[in-house]
Amino acid sequence: MKQWICVLFICFSSFGWAQKNTRILFILDASNSMNVDWNNNQTRIIAAKEVLIQEVEKLRGIPNLEIALRVYGHQTPVTNTYQDCSDTKLEVPFGANTVDAIKSKVKSIQAKGCTPIARSLEAAAGDFPDTLARNFIILITDGLESCDNDPCIIARKLKDKGVKVTPFVIGLGMDLSYLDKFDCIGAYSDAESKESFKNVLSSIISKTLVNTTVQVNLNDITKKPLETNVTMFFYESGTSKLKYTFTHTLNRKNLPDTLVLDPDLKYDLVVNTLPRLEKKGIILQKHTHNTIVVDAPQGYLKFTASRNTQNPSFQMRVSLKDEGRTLHAQNLNSTQKYIVGTYDVEIFTLPRTYQRVEITQSKTTYIDVVPAGIFQYSVAKATVGQIFYERQTDQWEWVCNIDEGPLEGKWSLQPGNYKIVYREKDQKSSAYTKEKKFRIDSNKILSLNL
Numbered sequence: 278m279k280q281w282i283c284v285l286f287i288c289f290s291s292f293g294w295a296q297k298n299t300r301i302l303f304i305l306d307a308s309n310s311m312n313v314d315w316n317n318n319q320t321r322i323i324a325a326k327e328v329l330i331q332e333v334e335k336l337r338g339i340p341n342l343e344i345a346l347r348v349y350g351h352q353t354p355v356t357n358t359y360q361d362c363s364d365t366k367l368e369v370p371f372g373a374n375t376v377d378a379i380k381s382k383v384k385s386i387q388a389k390g391c392t393p394i395a396r397s398l399e400a401a402a403g404d405f406p407d408t409l410a411r412n413f414i415i416l417i418t419d420g421l422e423s424c425d426n427d428p429c430i431i432a433r434k435l436k437d438k439g440v441k442v443t444p445f446v447i448g449l450g451m452d453l454s455y456l457d458k459f460d461c462i463g464a465y466s467d468a469e470s471k472e473s474f475k476n477v478l479s480s481i482i483s484k485t486l487v488n489t490t491v492q493v494n495l496n497d498i499t500k501k502p503l504e505t506n507v508t509m510f511f512y513e514s515g516t517s518k519l520k521y522t523f524t525h526t527l528n529r530k531n532l533p534d535t536l537v538l539d540p541d542l543k544y545d546l547v548v549n550t551l552p553r554l555e556k557k558g559i560i561l562q563k564h565t566h567n568t569i570v571v572d573a574p575q576g577y578l579k580f581t582a583s584r585n586t587q588n589p590s591f592q593m594r595v596s597l598k599d600e601g602r603t604l605h606a607q608n609l610n611s612t613q614k615y616i617v618g619t620y621d622v623e624i625f626t627l628p629r630t631y632q633r634v635e636i637t638q639s640k641t642t643y644i645d646v647v648p649a650g651i652f653q654y655s656v657a658k659a660t661v662g663q664i665f666y667e668r669q670t671d672q673w674e675w676v677c678n679i680d681e682g683p684l685e686g687k688w689s690l691q692p693g694n695y696k697i698v699y700r701e702k703d704q705k706s707s708a709y710t711k712e713k714k715f716r717i718d719s720n721k722i723l724s725l726n727l
Contacts, residue, residue, distance in 0.1 A: 298410035299485060300343045300371055301336075303379070304397055305329065306418035308350035311388040313419075317471055321419050322388040328475050329417065330380050332482060337376045339486060345371040345404060346379045349397045350390030360391035362424035367404050394418060395426030399434070413485050415478075489540035491567045492533040495525060495548065498574040498617060498638040502533050507550055507573075514543035514558055535566075548573060551605055551615045552597065574617040576636040580607050582646040586720050587689055593624040593644070598633065612641070626691050628666040628676045648719035649689040654697070656684050656727045662699025664688070690717045699727060 311322035319327075336344055346369040353361035369378045394416070405412045422428055484490060493509060494502035504525075511521040520542065526534040538544070544559040548571055561567050582589055595605045598619040607613050615636045624630040624646060634642050652664075661681045665673040673696065680686055681702055696714040700707075715723055 298341045298343070299413070300345070300405055300410050301413045301415060301482070301485060302345045302347060302371075302401055302404055303329065303333070304347045304349070304401060304414060304416040304418075305383065305386065306350060306392060306416075306420075307348050307386050307388040308390050308392040308419070308423070309355045309388060310392070311350075311419050315471065319471070320388075322386075324471050325417050325419075326383050326386065328471065328478060330383055331475070332478060333376055333379050333383075335479075336482075336486075342486065343371045343373065343410075344375055344379060345369055346375075346382055347397060347401055347404060348382075348386055349393050350388065351386050352390065354389040355391045360423065362391060362393045362396060362426070364390045365393055365397040365400055367400070370404070371406060392418065392420055392423035393426070394422045394424075395428045395431045396424065398428060398431045399426075411485070415481070484535065484537050489538065489561055489563050489565065489567070491536045491538050491561065491569060493525060493536070493546070493548075494533055494568055494570045495573040496570060500572075502570075503527075503531070504573045504575055505533070507548060510547040510549070511538065512545040512547065514545045520544070546571070550575060551595075551613065554616070574638045575614045576617055576638055577612050577641040578607070578615055578620070578634065578636060579612040579641050579643050580609055580646075581643065582609060582648070584719070585646065585648040587649060587651070589626075589646070589649070589689065591625040593622050596621050596623075609646075627688055628668070628674055628691060630691060647692060649691055650717035650719055651687065651722040652690050652695070652715070652717055652725075653687040653722065654679075654685065654725045654727050656699075656701075659684070659702040660699050660727060661702050662697055664690075664695060664697050666690075667694040667696070692717050692719050697725070697727070 305325065307322065311325065312320050315321050315324050317324070333344065336342060345367065347365065347367045349365035351364070352366065353364045355361075368382045369375050398414070398416070401414055495504035495507070497503050505527045507525050509521075509523045509525055510519055511523075512518060513520055521536075521538060523536060525548075528534050538561060540561040540563040542561075544561075546556045546559055546569060548554040548556075550573055554571055554573055556569065556571055559569060578595070580593055590609060592606050592608055594603050595607055595613075595615070596603055598621055600621075604620070605613065605615075617636050617638055620634050620636060622632045622634055622644060624632070624644070626646060626649065630646065632644060634644065636642055659681050660679060662679040664676040664679070666676050668674045676690070676695070677688060679697070679699060694714065694716050696712050698710065698712045700709045700711060711727075713725060713727070715725060717723060
């Protein structure tokens with residue numbers, strides 16, 4: 278069964294985006310398959326006509342805009358033995374104030390024929406008076422080519438003639454294998470209902486009219502825009518007024534998605550990587566496609582304790598090299614992306630563990646915590662005291678205090694040399710201070726009777 282798709286072709290010559298005039302040619306599929314019921318008790322042709330009429334009406338009175346209508350499959354009925362592959366016609370040519378003519382023609386169309394997409398595209402190239410304007414083709418169809426011609430070949434021919442074609446495909450319920458049929462022509466958006474189709478089509482038309490589009494290139498270490506899936510904030514420059522929020526996306530061509538921003542504003546961009554990146558004072562060029570470049574090479578840091586038999590649940594504190602401010606508190610058994618560079622890590626073991634790590638492009642750096650050992654003690658009476666760790670020879674670092682209430686205690690300690698300094702709580706002289714040195718080994722238990 279054919280599916281309903283909409284393709285937007287952006288066609289322009291070397292004169293390109295600098296021109297203010299815009300032309301949009303709508304091509305409507307009126308093939309027999311458009312008479313199939315859709316999911317809201319309407320046939321596809323009725324739903325498509327309603328949406329098209331509504332969107333065309335919105336174009337009334339827009340300056341420097343001309344619209345036209347081509348239809349295929351509406352003149353000759355298709356039969357079991359015959360289909361008219363030449364059934365394509367420019368019904369309303371480009372001109373001023375063609376909204377009423379297009380709406381009237383769309384209302385009268387009956388779906389009956391085949392689907393000559395390739396011949397319609399080839400003929401459409403001649404529908405435009407010249408290449409001096411920004412020329413667009415929007416094709417609304419419910420399926421694939423039904424004649425012998427190949428739309429991909431036609432697309433290549435148009436390019437050979439100096440016409441660049443960049444389409445948007447909006448499809449209802451199309452799977453990836455179906456979308457691949459249009460891979461030679463362009464990019465795709467999916468719609469699951471008539472309403473979503475209307476919204477996407479309206480958005481695409483808006484992009485053609487706004488004339489100012491933006492893509493944000495988050496470059497990797499090789500200056501390729503392959504970093505993605507991070508939130509971006511666009512602020513009015515020099516203020517705290519947040520104007521736009523986007524999750525950065527790569528389209529099906531693996532290129533940064535196209536955004537539409539108000540070109541009359543100056544922007545400060547915040548990219549919420551770790552650490553976050555900022556680009557201030559961005560000025561957009563009107564009536565053109567703008568590219569904002571941010572160097573954002575990233576790699577991964579994975580935090581594990583794979584050899585520890587005690588199922589710990591501690592965190593580690595990550596900061597930029599030689600900067601004390603906490604950048605992120607990362608949980609055990611998690612993986613987090615960071616901008617390429619050098620980081621200091623403080624792991625909340627007992628005692629603290631410190632490391633310096635390098636994050637490299639698209640690679641995973643591992644921090645696997647050395648397994649702790651168990652230290653447990655018992656006392657005859659309530660005892661006060663502290664545990665110290667020998668980080669360097671004869672340099673003792675406080676680890677924790679003994680709980681003076683219970684008569685026994687237990688800690689998970691990193692391997693190394695320790696001593697416990699203590700006295701019974703009810704003894705009022707420092708002379709009763711005692712100490713014991715001990716060593717902790719990974720995944721082993723040490724018990725002391727104090």
